[in-house]
Amino acid sequence: GQQVMQIPQYQHVQEGEDFTTYCNSSTTLSNIQWYKQRPGGNPVFLIQLVKSGEVKKQKRLTFQFGEAKKNSSLHITATQTTDVGTYFCAGVESSNYKLTFGKGTLLTVNP
């Protein structure tokens, strides 16, 4: 079945530094979604990428989908303490929208 790997598992940065998490799939993805989960909270949808090579921006967050649709990345510019949480990528099955999650990257930010 589909497997989604995500690195790094943990990332600690100083406030103001940049942060990137990477996601790789064992199979070609129809599309990929990103979620953020605060400690003790529930996953919250951030974005969906569909097209090969797609790049989307949300303020300080930049999401990319690889040309082969097997990898993706999330980059945060100038992190803030409010960015703390675990960022998950999830491969989406087009037939039923079932999500296959990576293990996530836990981001901590030192003020």
Place this chain on the structure above:
Amino acid sequence: NAGVMQNPRHLVRRRGQEARLRCSPMKGHSHVYWYRQLPEEGLKFMVYLQKENIIDESGMPKERFSAEFPKEGPSILRIQQVVRGDSAAYFCASRPGQGHEQYFGPGTRLTVT
């Protein structure tokens, strides 16, 4: 529009007891998914349901686990004869018929003692 509701938020069961987890999807959402999350792990798909139908239960253990989404009322995830390994956070998510985004509930944290 209220979000996805799950109850209870915390559930403690002794080994061998039954756990019943409830999920009320967002209004107008007819698709429900259940995921399990172990500490410091990603979420693992368990089952996908529409009203009165199980669409995909490929992620659910064949024994002791069952799920339903009746015509009226919440979706229920039922775990019979719980074991310590069932301790986890169980999240329910819903989505509308035409949408791709899944809205997650607050989760039920199950602890088996």
